[in-house]
Amino acid sequence: NKLSHIDQRGEAHMVDVSAKPQTERVAVAEGKIIMQAETLDMVIAGNALKGDVLGAARLAGIMAAKRTHSLIPLCHPLPITKVTIEINPEHALPGFEVQATVKVTGQTGVEMEALTAVSVALLTIYDMVKAVERGMRIEGIRVLEKSGGRSGHYRAEK
Amino acid sequence: NKLSHIDQRGEAHMVDVSAKPQTERVAVAEGKIIMQAETLDMVIAGNALKGDVLGAARLAGIMAAKRTHSLIPLCHPLPITKVTIEINPEHALPGFEVQATVKVTGQTGVEMEALTAVSVALLTIYDMVKAVERGMRIEGIRVLEKSGGRSGHYRAEK
Amino acid sequence: NKLSHIDQRGEAHMVDVSAKPQTERVAVAEGKIIMQAETLDMVIAGNALKGDVLGAARLAGIMAAKRTHSLIPLCHPLPITKVTIEINPEHALPGFEVQATVKVTGQTGVEMEALTAVSVALLTIYDMVKAVERGMRIEGIRVLEKSGGRSGHYRAEK
Amino acid sequence: NKLSHIDQRGEAHMVDVSAKPQTERVAVAEGKIIMQAETLDMVIAGNALKGDVLGAARLAGIMAAKRTHSLIPLCHPLPITKVTIEINPEHALPGFEVQATVKVTGQTGVEMEALTAVSVALLTIYDMVKAVERGMRIEGIRVLEKSGGRSGHYRAEK
Amino acid sequence: NKLSHIDQRGEAHMVDVSAKPQTERVAVAEGKIIMQAETLDMVIAGNALKGDVLGAARLAGIMAAKRTHSLIPLCHPLPITKVTIEINPEHALPGFEVQATVKVTGQTGVEMEALTAVSVALLTIYDMVKAVERGMRIEGIRVLEKSGGRSGHYRAEK
Amino acid sequence: NKLSHIDQRGEAHMVDVSAKPQTERVAVAEGKIIMQAETLDMVIAGNALKGDVLGAARLAGIMAAKRTHSLIPLCHPLPITKVTIEINPEHALPGFEVQATVKVTGQTGVEMEALTAVSVALLTIYDMVKAVERGMRIEGIRVLEKSGGRSGHYRAEK
Numbered sequence: 001n002k003l004s005h006i007d008q009r010g011e012a013h014m015v016d017v018s019a020k021p022q023t024e025r026v027a028v029a030e031g032k033i034i035m036q037a038e039t040l041d042m043v044i045a046g047n048a049l050k051g052d053v054l055g056a057a058r059l060a061g062i063m064a065a066k067r068t069h070s071l072i073p074l075c076h077p078l079p080i081t082k083v084t085i086e087i088n089p090e091h092a093l094p095g096f097e098v099q100a101t102v103k104v105t106g107q108t109g110v111e112m113e114a115l116t117a118v119s120v121a122l123l124t125i126y127d128m129v130k131a132v133e134r135g136m137r138i139e140g141i142r143v144l145e146k147s148g149g150r151s152g153h154y155r156a157e158k
Numbered sequence: 159n160k161l162s163h164i165d166q167r168g169e170a171h172m173v174d175v176s177a178k179p180q181t182e183r184v185a186v187a188e189g190k191i192i193m194q195a196e197t198l199d200m201v202i203a204g205n206a207l208k209g210d211v212l213g214a215a216r217l218a219g220i221m222a223a224k225r226t227h228s229l230i231p232l233c234h235p236l237p238i239t240k241v242t243i244e245i246n247p248e249h250a251l252p253g254f255e256v257q258a259t260v261k262v263t264g265q266t267g268v269e270m271e272a273l274t275a276v277s278v279a280l281l282t283i284y285d286m287v288k289a290v291e292r293g294m295r296i297e298g299i300r301v302l303e304k305s306g307g308r309s310g311h312y313r314a315e316k
Numbered sequence: 317n318k319l320s321h322i323d324q325r326g327e328a329h330m331v332d333v334s335a336k337p338q339t340e341r342v343a344v345a346e347g348k349i350i351m352q353a354e355t356l357d358m359v360i361a362g363n364a365l366k367g368d369v370l371g372a373a374r375l376a377g378i379m380a381a382k383r384t385h386s387l388i389p390l391c392h393p394l395p396i397t398k399v400t401i402e403i404n405p406e407h408a409l410p411g412f413e414v415q416a417t418v419k420v421t422g423q424t425g426v427e428m429e430a431l432t433a434v435s436v437a438l439l440t441i442y443d444m445v446k447a448v449e450r451g452m453r454i455e456g457i458r459v460l461e462k463s464g465g466r467s468g469h470y471r472a473e474k
Numbered sequence: 475n476k477l478s479h480i481d482q483r484g485e486a487h488m489v490d491v492s493a494k495p496q497t498e499r500v501a502v503a504e505g506k507i508i509m510q511a512e513t514l515d516m517v518i519a520g521n522a523l524k525g526d527v528l529g530a531a532r533l534a535g536i537m538a539a540k541r542t543h544s545l546i547p548l549c550h551p552l553p554i555t556k557v558t559i560e561i562n563p564e565h566a567l568p569g570f571e572v573q574a575t576v577k578v579t580g581q582t583g584v585e586m587e588a589l590t591a592v593s594v595a596l597l598t599i600y601d602m603v604k605a606v607e608r609g610m611r612i613e614g615i616r617v618l619e620k621s622g623g624r625s626g627h628y629r630a631e632k
Numbered sequence: 633n634k635l636s637h638i639d640q641r642g643e644a645h646m647v648d649v650s651a652k653p654q655t656e657r658v659a660v661a662e663g664k665i666i667m668q669a670e671t672l673d674m675v676i677a678g679n680a681l682k683g684d685v686l687g688a689a690r691l692a693g694i695m696a697a698k699r700t701h702s703l704i705p706l707c708h709p710l711p712i713t714k715v716t717i718e719i720n721p722e723h724a725l726p727g728f729e730v731q732a733t734v735k736v737t738g739q740t741g742v743e744m745e746a747l748t749a750v751s752v753a754l755l756t757i758y759d760m761v762k763a764v765e766r767g768m769r770i771e772g773i774r775v776l777e778k779s780g781g782r783s784g785h786y787r788a789e790k
Numbered sequence: 791n792k793l794s795h796i797d798q799r800g801e802a803h804m805v806d807v808s809a810k811p812q813t814e815r816v817a818v819a820e821g822k823i824i825m826q827a828e829t830l831d832m833v834i835a836g837n838a839l840k841g842d843v844l845g846a847a848r849l850a851g852i853m854a855a856k857r858t859h860s861l862i863p864l865c866h867p868l869p870i871t872k873v874t875i876e877i878n879p880e881h882a883l884p885g886f887e888v889q890a891t892v893k894v895t896g897q898t899g900v901e902m903e904a905l906t907a908v909s910v911a912l913l914t915i916y917d918m919v920k921a922v923e924r925g926m927r928i929e930g931i932r933v934l935e936k937s938g939g940r941s942g943h944y945r946a947e948k
Contacts, residue, residue, distance in 0.1 A: 007716070084806075261332060368845055387692065396488075547850050586913065617925075
């Protein structure tokens with residue numbers, strides 16, 4: 001069985017990483033939220049003023065990254081050393097694109113932290129905009145890049 | 159400004175729901191995770207045995223629904239009365255489709271709880287399968303149905 | 317299948333309690349920790365002075381009762397209205413007996429809250445005394461009494 | 475003994491509020507952070523641009539209000555229906571004044587929620603500004619107003 | 633006073649472990665839940681199908697291990713590197729035996745993490761089976777083995 | 791911009807500490823709660839007996855220190871190795887003075903952990919005494935001392 005979290009008995013467990021070296025690891029993830037063009041304009045207009053929708057989404061994503069191991073059952077607790085989240089409007093969607101970068105010096109990677117940060121930032125945008133448009137969709141959450149582990153540097157295809 | 163969480167000063171706040179009646183509210187959300195056909199087969203095969211990948215994803219989603227208000231900054235804490243999560247393999251994707259139903263008797267809706275449950279269930283599948291395939295993508299997270307609020311019954315278009 | 321948390325598909329889910337009436341519910345649980353007579357004497361002596369071992373255990377148990385729904389996957393979040401914990405030395409064990417009482421006005425019972433309070437209070441005693449004796453054992457955690465639900469008043473046999 | 479959380483045995487416990495009526499309760503609390511005039515100017519200047527220091531403090535305060543019962547050992551969990559936080563620069567201090575308003579329909583008051591929101595908002599300002607000035611002080615955290623309980627309307631003296 | 637968490641003033645505090653070396657530490661704990669023979673059979677039968685009662689208990693135990701330091705007041709936060717939980721039916725009890733193994737490279741041991749994992753796994757079984765039998769009892773929670781600390785290898789007597 | 795948590799875009803982020811060395815860091819913070827002389831006497835009298843008001847405040851402060859990174863949005867999670875809290879009555883205030891000391895071997899300081907411990911200990915005293923006196927005020931929360939970082943040893947002026 002190649003599913004690392006499933007042991008010989010077929011049972012889920014937290015993988016033993018104690019023998020792996022401490023290395024600097026970085027992961028980048030992205031995701032999008034799709035809305036109508038007028039909704040996007042309204043958020044951009046409001047945000048230009050005070051930054052509160054996207055500011056709240058960024059903060060919620062950063063805080064969620066720190067709680068990844070309490071949300072995802074088999075994730076290891078990790079002393080992450082950096083989280084940044086960038087949110088950019090994309091008129092072509094129309095909607096917002098969220099990208100999160102997480103760093104740690106540790107024995108296992110941080111792609112789950114980056115994916116969790118992206119997901120919660122997107123959910124926060126949904127929450128703050130849903131009174132205006134209920135039909136928004138969250139799309140394309142994936143790992144863009146990952147480095148520092150045994151398996152080398154991973155970069156998603158465009 | 160129609161963004162309910164942004165006040166006249168342009169600042170984010172938690173909406174006052176104290177004057178709204180207590181009604182029974184239901185929300186249904188869905189989302190998908192896309193993987194290669196062989197990965198899907200491997201998860202289905204392992205799961206037939208003991209159910210641990212999808213069982214873990216369901217449980218993580220249920221637990222996350224209960225923590226929605228601590229993840230999404232402006233969500234109200236709600237005494238939810240039911241959460242169910244269904245995960246089905248879809249060979250056409252190929253991948254899994256996750257659907258969450260949440261109920262509450264309360265003063266505000268539970269679509270954020272349903273969306274959070276779906277998101278965390280999908281992230282948990284990603285986590286448990288990532289050793290086999292790193293390029294999985296999470297797609298199509300959205301509200302399918304919502305009832306019990308002032309704005310009536312909402313049903314997403316197919 | 318009579319296991320209420322397992323549905324027709326054999327899958328775990330959070331039971332729908334939305335149709336149940338709001339009633340006042342009380343649950344009482346107990347448990348013990350067994351240690352050597354000298355260890356018991358030492359804790360009693362230290363505690364007579366400032367109360368900190370048993371005081372910490374009581375507080376940890378109360379705080380854990382409030383977090384039951386985030387620890388036990390299928391428990392409902394409940395606005396509990398009372399928690400008390402009594403800890404008494406029992407020279408006959410020798411050790412301590414912990415009893416927790418939890419109250420709520422709600423749609424489901426609080427025996428899990430009472431059992432969780434007892435368990436965490438006992439674990440806290442273990443933690444604070446383990447430098448003196450590692451061989452302590454936690455025994456006899458059970459529900460003593462439960463009232464307010466559809467199934468009537470339950471009282472454990474002596 | 476008039477300390478409501480201490481019982482006849484002299485032990486801390488969570489007060490039984492199950493017999494109290496559900497009423498609408500509001501609490502307002504305030505607090506200040508004192509800094510040098512140049513530090514205040516720098517935060518105001520940066521904030522005019524994007525709002526991120528004060529926006530982060532507001533959000534952290536709102537999220538902390540929801541977690542009050544998990545921080546303060548004997549607080550009851552409460553389904554709060556509103557939290558707002560206002561932060562204003564005060565050149566006379568110099569520094570910022572934070573005011574939080576919390577509402578609930580429940581059996582006990584929300585002054586601890588309002589005080590916790592104020593405290594965490596102030597700590598967040600400290601955190602984000604500490605690289606510029608380490609000597610900031612948090613002062614004057616108190617309840618300004620409280621209504622809806624048995625003890626009537628309380629208003630602090632100026 | 634030999635109670636390590638109680639200082640000279642008789643007050644509880646978190647022990648200073650900063651001068652201890654980082655070593656690999658392992659702890660194993662166990663516990664049991666006693667039920668009637670028919671209840672045991674019913675759980676085994678249901679579990680053979682999908683694994684959801686014991687699967688949920690294992691997951692809840694793993695997640696609780698990661699939260700030990702937030703439940704047990706004086707425990708240190710630790711970046712645990714492995715948690716596994718085994719649950720076996722024992723017809724002689726009748727009931728289930730739970731065993732948890734936790735690993736860390738750190739300055740203090742993980743017996744509290746192992747004991748917490750066992751306790752919460754047992755409480756989860758209780759929760760999911762309580763509709764069938766309310767009189768179940770949790771027994772025999774103890775440390776089986778502990779290694780890697782200053783005090784050498786500890787192994788409980790049979 | 792000298793605000794370390796605000797990047798070039800004017801957005802809040804978690805500072806990258808991955809390049810900083812692991813050093814032993816200590817922070818000491820203090821704060822006070824002011825009450826009437828009779829209230830102080832009542833708390834001291836009750837506490838002499840069993841220690842539960844101040845014992846609860848100490849414990850709540852220690853537990854809050856461990857949760858600092860989940861309360862303060864941009865704080866790093868840190869494996870703290872020591873927390874002690876001292877609470878002393880001060881008849882001159884009249885009230886209590888709280889002092890917290892936190893230690894870590896890590897890449898960033900622990901002043902936020904010490905300030906959070908002080909704040910939550912003070913809020914806990916307020917909570918337990920508020921039935922007797924609602925007009926208490928929390929004052930003078932500040933960092934007293936900080937060492938181990940790049941910026942050298944900081945000591946607040948008296």
